[in-house]
Amino acid sequence: MTTDANVTARVRASFEKQKIMRLLGATLTDVQRGQVEITLPFREELTQQHGFLHAGVVTTILDSACGYAALSVMPEGAGVLSIEFKVNLLAPAKGNTFMARGRVVRAGRTIVVCSGEVVALQNGKPEEGESVATMLATMLVVQDRPGITD
Amino acid sequence: MTTDANVTARVRASFEKQKIMRLLGATLTDVQRGQVEITLPFREELTQQHGFLHAGVVTTILDSACGYAALSVMPEGAGVLSIEFKVNLLAPAKGNTFMARGRVVRAGRTIVVCSGEVVALQNGKPEEGESVATMLATMLVVQDRPGITD
Amino acid sequence: MTTDANVTARVRASFEKQKIMRLLGATLTDVQRGQVEITLPFREELTQQHGFLHAGVVTTILDSACGYAALSVMPEGAGVLSIEFKVNLLAPAKGNTFMARGRVVRAGRTIVVCSGEVVALQNGKPEEGESVATMLATMLVVQDRPGITD
């Protein structure tokens, strides 16, 4: 087990390597042991045909939030890989800002199960946030595989 | 029911409105009634921390391929919305080119179930394509809802 | 919208028609609007090869708990059908008593999304209950289809 400062540093360092986050404009806005938040401002380049955020973009920030929540409880030197996830789209992804929160549901030696949620905010009014998607994900603890750390 | 030419035109017109496809660099490479293919060349901007295509990007092209496969069998004027999907990541998404293929498994009046697969190609050698992900998705047939057509 | 007493009566009447519940020995132990609990005592006849409750039995009580949670928020005369669900098995299903709780996450006109959990109790010590499974499910509101009410 690592200290909380190490957990944050480790997740942050790995997040910085996810080049897709930069392309989308997503940032890491909170890291705790077992819980991670990623924030994404709306941009037209990220939309599907009706002008909503594409479900795949919603999934991208959910997967990273869940994956890093899982990584935050893994032993040092281990890496995380998504085995699978399911996403329910609860409402059209309309809003100015989207916050994906992932948290660990169950941490085993090999498998970490996480759940995630994306909340859409209108004009930065957090009290009007609406849940637009929920994820249930299975993450693999990868050890001793070259190239797969963090 | 529409003619096959109409099906292709309808899917193509809707795909052109998905701005995220342009940002990722994905193109629509095949449309048939009940089956759609989207192709995405590898770019470093699309990667996760180990240098593979991010699972969320894999999901983005799978979701569009499945959604348009569903739309291709819907009555004219109906729109498609993803209700939910599950993705299994079968292997690290390494390759030069990724092809997502969605097809209709069951088309009902309200619900269309689709399956999808992403194959990774190395240096354009299709014979060495490897399946890197599989999706099982549920799509909603949306009728009479303003703003949701195609 | 119906009164709470009607909600309970409606769910209870439908549950009584689920003959599989009698075969398994499951009973309906709590009904509220948007939330339903089903309880199943352990029996050897319900096990898989390692002596745990079979994942399919876990799923059976989860599906009914989620389905009836969904039904409890539907208009009178509507019926409920499971479109799909995903279950994560979090721990081997060991215990004397299993409690499945389903609750509504999002209720739409056509689609109701529910989540569920199964907790295993040892010797009736609820304080030692362990979560053994979690479900994320999509239910269909069925109207005007003969034979499909409640």
Place this chain on the structure above:
Amino acid sequence: MTTDANVTARVRASFEKQKIMRLLGATLTDVQRGQVEITLPFREELTQQHGFLHAGVVTTILDSACGYAALSVMPEGAGVLSIEFKVNLLAPAKGNTFMARGRVVRAGRTIVVCSGEVVALQNGKPEEGESVATMLATMLVVQDRPGITD
């Protein structure tokens, strides 16, 4: 790797220990390396409120078919545990006989991904079989854990 005769014997021996199969009346009707079939005759005791086979029963035979398909490709001495599965119910489960077929999609050292399908037959006319459900499942290869073999 074991011989095909050993694969069949191993799966059959484990299936015999699944007491739930006897309660439901399900039998193992085909075992090949990477593919397993389980057959279940309709009985009223297995139904939900509309008289169809309960989705949980459909899932039970699918999970065992997928789990044993996975076990059939694992090294001797390993055991199989279901990590998670997703099921889409494609049509009401009406029929006289239900056949669940599971097959391996991808076999890794730790994780085996399987897909499954349930076909409903009317009066034993296989040519009229209808697909009523599809599963996408993730199985864990369990080694060196007491009590978890086969």
